[in-house]
Amino acid sequence: MDKKRLGIGLLPCILISIALGIGVGYVMPVWGARLFETFSCLFGSFLGFLVPFIIVGFVTPAIADIGHRAGKVLLLTAAIAYTATVSSGLLAYFVGELTFPSLITPRTLEGPVAEAVGVTPYFRVEIPAMFGVMTALVFAFMTGLGIACSKGTVLRRGAEEFRDIVSATIRTVIIPLLPVYIFCIFLNMTVSGQVGSVLMAFIKIIGIIFFMAAVILILQYCVAALFVRRNPFKLLYTMLPAYFTALGTQSSAATIPVTLRQAIKMGVSEEIAGFVVPLCATIHMSGSTLKIVMCALALMIMHGLPFSLPMFAGFIAMLAVTIIAAPGIPGGAIMASLGLLASMLGFSEQDQALMIALYIAMDSFGTACNVTGDGFIALIVDKFFGKKLPDEKRVDDNLIGND
Template sequence: MKLIPKLILGIVVGIIIGLAAPEFFARLLITFKEIFGQLIGFAIPLIIIFFIVSGVASIGKQSGRIVASTAGIAYSSTVLAGTLAYVMAIIFIPMFTTSGGEVAKGVVGLDPFFKIEVAPLVGVMTALVTAFVFGIGIAKTESSTMKNFFDEGKKVIELLIVKVIIPILPIYIAGIFTELAAEGTVFETLATFGVVLMLAVFTHWVWLIIQYSIAGAFTGKSTFGALKTMLPAYFTALGTMSSAATIPVTLRQAKANKVREEVADFAVPLSATIHLSGSTITLTLCAVAVMVMSSGLSMPGFLDIMPFILMLGVVMVAAPGVPGGAVMAALGLLTTMLGFTETALGLMIALYMAQDSFGTAANVTGDGAIAMLVDKIAK
């Protein structure tokens, strides 16, 4: 069974248990949610360290104007996409969301049977600084030993995400929705989920049209013709939920848009690692929605959200190879920069994972526009 149907099943089961099951079962599920939440908290700094070090060290081995151009365009696209998402969020989400609810407050009378505290090895900001120090240092020294260590470490963390965290997420989400159902806010939350899903997909396509309009203006190619050519990559990514797994199709379609082979062979794989406009749109919209729904959190201002968006473009480097990797890499920023609680993080994971394939599809389709621009610059 695919992940999204499993998440939906987890939501349904959680609602039923929260509304109708004996208290024992509800508390049992909430106990599991608490323990699993500790595992996620423990993994966050490790995800940041190994993903960023491996990604930065790999990019740093390459040099030249074309690399800088590709990275600059990709990062600018990611940041501008997040800014657009924030504008869409502050316009539309308050229209359909009840502000200041009790979503992230916890269930009175439904405490877990026990709690286990698993402290992370380092704090999130310490992990970020450590990652940049080692990532840049390895790129400069070209230390193959250190590079191999962090590459292998990244494989271990990917294994933890793919084989442990992702498969157990539906049960964790069921615990979150058991709490929400017990406290009477579950149906408002589900309504907001639907609104955010539609708004995210709409914003993805607005940004894709903007990307291809810019690429078309610089290259003299048709905006919608070039975008139509990239549609096979879009629909492939919907199924794979991975930018890296979609690279062969993205490459083929970029070359069909008359991007020179040597440019496409370089720009597309690099963009698959560092260009995350679709994921940033989804994360920004989901973050704003959860903050509006949650007690203790409120609609973030522009100066609150921009540092978060700027950092997203960095911490998600090398995350696209793992389904759900983007939101896992962003959890640390959500806690330290936006003040998310554990329950708010659980909602964020559920909301993001339900839309992950659409964000990935927007990422890879936008890679085609970047390849067109890089090809123009290379000429």
């Protein structure tokens, strides 16, 4: 992520927005809160309009770029990355289902009806999406695979230019206004008397997510150790520089040089490391999936909404594909997943805003988990294809994404 363009950075802006929203909410009159709620509704409506375009704009060229590099090394790398991402999401679901009910009071977000102050916007402007999320996904896959198979250049350039348009819209409109949107959401919750219970629940959730990120990395390197017959904890220790670099940069792409160096130190051949690590910076999202699934499950429990394994299994399977399109922007994975949260889990605009705030608050830890896990994939691929990499052994820069 390029945080330098954001001044003090997006995470500090989000944290300041949350604090201001809570503080101002205690003294803000209802008429003022309604003004900010009007902005919140307008922004949320535009964000809903943009979500299908985010999917089409980023999934299409990603599928096209990966598809035309068909080969055994690529297929194995993609299969391991997808399996690891889905497994991370399923583990997050089972742990959340086991622990969250004892930590979270259902219907926390509803609040006592008699005490809550209704905050409604002065007016609404609906901006309907041109097509649904599932339509966007199917279209993106069809077009991306078609471009890869036909090896055409016109549609490829068009897809890449459309991706640039969507990315520019996110960078120049969504990201700068996102802190204001988060401020409005927490202001509304404070005026309505809901913010205290929500924050207490989220603090508990964040602690569990940090613990689970460590568990997932240990499990991944135990799996790698089965193939390479080495101590998994020594392997994981070797990758710690990449982990801490990702904590500071909050970017998979910016951490690639360190990840490459540490993967080679683990014994991965330079050819395999040079292919797998940049590719996994885009397609391996175990840490991001962990955060999204656990936060989504927590919000559903707060609402007292029904959930099930089949519901989340389908969501996780689609999520693992959708977030490979995470653009090179702060919080790209959560932005790309908003459509699935709304269409498959029924999340409202307020829920999506809370998801954004929670995700960005833990952004660096999810990125660090993603990056460190890239090493375990490189170890397994090297076991099968070391010294056998085909000619297309470098991934183009436009495949390298941020989360």
